[in-house]
Amino acid sequence: MKIAVLIAPAVHPVSGRPCAGEADLAALALAQRLSSQVDVWYAGAADDAALADYLARGATHIHTLALAAGREVLSPLAEALQDYALVLCGARAGGGDGSGLLPYQLAEQLGRALLPDVLDLSKSDQQWQALQALPKGVRRTLAAKLPLVASVHARAASAVGWSYARLQQGKIQRKAATGAALPQVVLEPARRARALVAASKVSGHARMQGAIAGGEGKSAGIVVKQGDSVEKAQVVLDYLRQHQLVDF
Amino acid sequence: MDFSTQAIPRIDPRRPWVLGPSGLKRIVLGDDSGSRDAALLAHGPAHKPLRSSGPFSQRLLVVAHAERGQLDDAAREAIAAAAILAGKDGEVLALLYGMQDAAPEALAELAVDRALTVADPGYAPEQKLALLQQLLQQESPHTVLFADRSEDADLGRRLACRARLSVVTDVVEIAADGVRRRQPGAGFSLRERAQVLLLARGVAEAKLPFVGKGERLQTAALPAISEQVQDLGSAASPASQLALEEADLIVSAGNGVSNVPGFLALAEALGAAVGASRVAVDDGRFSRDKQVGATGKTVQASAYIALGISGAVQHLQGIKSCRHVIAVNLDAAAPMIKRADLSIIDDCQSFISAFEALVRRERNLV
Numbered sequence: 324m325k326i327a328v329l330i331a332p333a334v335h336p337v338s339g340r341p342c343a344g345e346a347d348l349a350a351l352a353l354a355q356r357l358s359s360q361v362d363v364w365y366a367g368a369a370d371d372a373a374l375a376d377y378l379a380r381g382a383t384h385i386h387t388l389a390l391a392a393g394r395e396v397l398s399p400l401a402e403a404l405q406d407y408a409l410v411l412c413g414a415r416a417g418g419g420d421g422s423g424l425l426p427y428q429l430a431e432q433l434g435r436a437l438l439p440d441v442l443d444l445s446k447s448d449q450q451w452q453a454l455q456a457l458p459k460g461v462r463r464t465l466a467a468k469l470p471l472v473a474s475v476h477a478r479a480a481s482a483v484g485w486s487y488a489r490l491q492q493g494k495i496q497r498k499a500a501t502g503a504a505l506p507q508v509v510l511e512p513a514r515r516a517r518a519l520v521a522a523s524k525v526s527g528h529a530r531m532q533g534a535i536a537g538g539e540g541k542s543a544g545i546v547v548k549q550g551d552s553v554e555k556a557q558v559v560l561d562y563l564r565q566h567q568l569v570d571f
Numbered sequence: 572m573d574f575s576t577q578a579i580p581r582i583d584p585r586r587p588w589v590l591g592p593s594g595l596k597r598i599v600l601g602d603d604s605g606s607r608d609a610a611l612l613a614h615g616p617a618h619k620p621l622r623s624s625g626p627f628s629q630r631l632l633v634v635a636h637a638e639r640g641q642l643d644d645a646a647r648e649a650i651a652a653a654a655i656l657a658g659k660d661g662e663v664l665a666l667l668y669g670m671q672d673a674a675p676e677a678l679a680e681l682a683v684d685r686a687l688t689v690a691d692p693g694y695a696p697e698q699k700l701a702l703l704q705q706l707l708q709q710e711s712p713h714t715v716l717f718a719d720r721s722e723d724a725d726l727g728r729r730l731a732c733r734a735r736l737s738v739v740t741d742v743v744e745i746a747a748d749g750v751r752r753r754q755p756g757a758g759f760s761l762r763e764r765a766q767v768l769l770l771a772r773g774v775a776e777a778k779l780p781f782v783g784k785g786e787r788l789q790t791a792a793l794p795a796i797s798e799q800v801q802d803l804g805s806a807a808s809p810a811s812q813l814a815l816e817e818a819d820l821i822v823s824a825g826n827g828v829s830n831v832p833g834f835l836a837l838a839e840a841l842g843a844a845v846g847a848s849r850v851a852v853d854d855g856r857f858s859r860d861k862q863v864g865a866t867g868k869t870v871q872a873s874a875y876i877a878l879g880i881s882g883a884v885q886h887l888q889g890i891k892s893c894r895h896v897i898a899v900n901l902d903a904a905a906p907m908i909k910r911a912d913l914s915i916i917d918d919c920q921s922f923i924s925a926f927e928a929l930v931r932r933e934r935n936l937v
Contacts, residue, residue, distance in 0.1 A: 334756025421755040422740040424728055431732040436799035439725055452803070458721045459819040459873070463694060463805035478814075506763075513758035516743040516751065519655045519775035526594025546903065546914040552925035555915045559876070559897055560929055562913045566895055567639050568820065568874040569841070571934045 326354045327407040328363050329400070329425070330382070332373040333417025341373035343380050346413025348482040350475035351381055354411050357444060362386060364403060366396035366502075367419070371495045378493030381483045385495045394502035397425070401432040407470075409451075414440050414474040426474035438465055438473040443480075622654060622682060622781040627662035632712035633683075634703065636691060636722040637669040638873075644892070645718035645772055647681065652745060652775035653716050654682035654783065663783055664710055666703065668692075668722075679785025687788040694802035696729055698793040703730055705794070719769035727769045737765035742774055815861065818844035821872045821893075823863055826850045827879020827900060827919040831857075834878065837927040840936060846870065848880045864889035879919040882907025 328351050333344030354361045365374060366388035374385055388399045404410050410433075415423040430437035438444075442462070443454040455463040456476040523530075547558050563569045584598075591597040631653040635646035642650075653663045665683040667673070669691035678686045687706065692698060703726070707715070717727035719741055731738035739762050744751040750768065754760040807819065815821065822838045823846035824831070838845045847857035849864055863870055865885035875893040879900060880886060887910055890896060898911035899922050908914040915922065930936075 336756075339756055416755075418755050420740075422752075423724070424732070424738065424740065427728040427732040437729075438800065450801075455805075457805065458817070459807075459871075460813040460817045461805050461807050464803040465694065465800050466803050467800040508754075509761040510754065510757050511751070511759045511761060513753070516759075516773065517746070518773055519652050519745055521651070521655050521776070521779050521781065523780040525780065528594035544909070544912050544914060546908065546916065548903070548916045552917055552921040553929070555899075555917050555922060556926040556929045559899075559913065559915060559926060560933065562895075562897065563874060566874075568895060 324358050324409065325360045325362060325407055326358045327404050327410045328354045328361055329410065329412035330363055330365050330374070330377050330385070331367060331416040331418055332369045332376070341369065341376070341418065343376035344413055344417035346415055346417075346475055346477040347377070348380055348413075349477055349479035350411040350413050351377070352480045352482040353441075353444060353475055355381060356480070362407070364388070364400065366390060366400045366403075366500065368392040368394075374495055375490060376485075378495070379485045379487065379490035381489065383489070383493055385493070387495055387497045388500035389497045390500055390502050393505050393507070395505050396502055397428050397432060399500040399502050401429060404429070405433065409469060410472045412472075412474055414476055423474075426472055430472040433470070433472065435470045435472050436467045438467060438471060440476040441473045442476050442478065444473065619780060619782045622783055623657070623659050623661075624784075625662070626660070627684075628660045630662040630664050630710055630712045631657055632664045632666065632706065632710065632715045634666045634715065634717050634723060634726060635668070637667060640670060640672055642667070642670070642681070643894070644777060645720050645770075646723065647777040648772065648775045649716045649718045649723075649770050650681050650683060651777045651779055652770060653714075654779060654781070655775055656714070656745065664712060666706060668699075675785040675787060677785075678787065679782045682779050682781060682783040684784040685786045685788055687791060689791065689793060692793055693805070694800070695793065695798055696726065696800070697796050697798050699726055700729055700733055701794045701796050702791065704734060707734065713766070714764070715767050717767070717769050719771050724769055727767055731767040736767045738767040738769070739765045740769040742768050742770050745774060813844055815844055815846055815863065815868045815870055818870065819872050820844065820874045821846045821863075821870055822876045822878060823847060823880060824851050824857065824878050825880030828923070830920050830923065833920070833923050833927065837923050837930070840927050840930045840934065843876070844872075848886050849883075877907055877911070878923065880907050881905040882910055
């Protein structure tokens, strides 16, 4: 089965140079585990040097849809990916907008089901089962039929290590493509974001009273000093059960 | 000189007083009515005014998933952002999954004017989308807000792509000139305010000085639409196998814990992830990857049990987003006791063995 993997260069958090993104690498590693026919696709304005990290980390051949900067990649990508039954991509790119919207747009454009935040994929009977990562360690199993789009969670699996030989052997094939122009965005240096705060009409006196009393609920912490350790342990267990924090 | 005949105007400081319009205590001469109890003012129930009584000409919609019947801070901030943006003639409408048991007062306290509460069906994106689109058609809100995390982020992106609405994700600031989002490696980017906003943490202050109306739309059932993707159920992996950042239940040891094997046995019995304070890690009792705090890991567990941790500021930074903190410490004046929701003043060693025995008995592990 042919699998398409979408990649995009990420911004290195320290040096700011382009590098391979964690989630995209995980998608590549997952695809290579599932099939031997893996096609790697990229659409955008990045040059070959920015994609070289992916060659060194296991991609043998990268198909690039070369677009001018500030063009939308969705329609050329959707056109190129129509014949693939399974499309994998990282849940979020570490570069560009990094909005995590592309898998959703692609699934919508191709009219396919989307499996979000996948950790693992496996085939059972006619269906594909995906293990989905949810916050706080919850794992959900989803099942769907092909064709599918799956976004792979950054925690999924690590790709192979960086290799100079693979970097030299890898090829990047460029093809010109066109996409609609995206609206211009204004970039600003990062600063501390200003939170929305509701205008409060209370007097200064009331505010001082509030400051003395502390935040609501915050000052209401229960302190248990009485009893021996066994009784105190029971208090803790009762608290955990009352707030449904344990399931026994 | 005889002072007793002279009329000296004196005010009894314990005279009844009234609260003036500026919020200050006023003693009115010759008036016997008023309050004598000063404590009532300081600790009386805070009465919050209604944000706006209507009539409303426009509305905002907030969609949130509750966890165990409660909204987390991210969802509260999204509702607060909607309430602040709404203005006098704007209504805050909320679609809340998994909050069908919430009282109207609780909804009002969230600053919601009208809420549609639906039981959370688990993974059902098509049904949720259909209900959401139905609601959009009925109420036509000008903005739909989601918290940009987990289920809400997923549903928000799906809605924007399905209904072809303009969307800005990772919004860190909503200002008069537009919305700002974090751009990887390039600071902020300024965009126009979109129809769908996915909010990062800290966009709005969740503490509000007003309440909403807290009315409830008739609870609607999710439309019966077949899903493309089947949910085969979810399972929480045991916390002891999880990365500390992901764990939902953490027991953490500090300087007060000397019996490490006993502590680890408690963590195993409880099925909790193991954390440690910097002191315990520096001592070599725990490995570096267990360290919680500013120089270690930032955790977001629902329950964090701190055993023998005094609670240095750096440690408290690491547990800022924990919902329930339980502290066990001998020192009742430790900063951790101030942070904790439940504090036990006890020796850690005896508490750990008692708690482990209790947990094992309750789980029938012995």
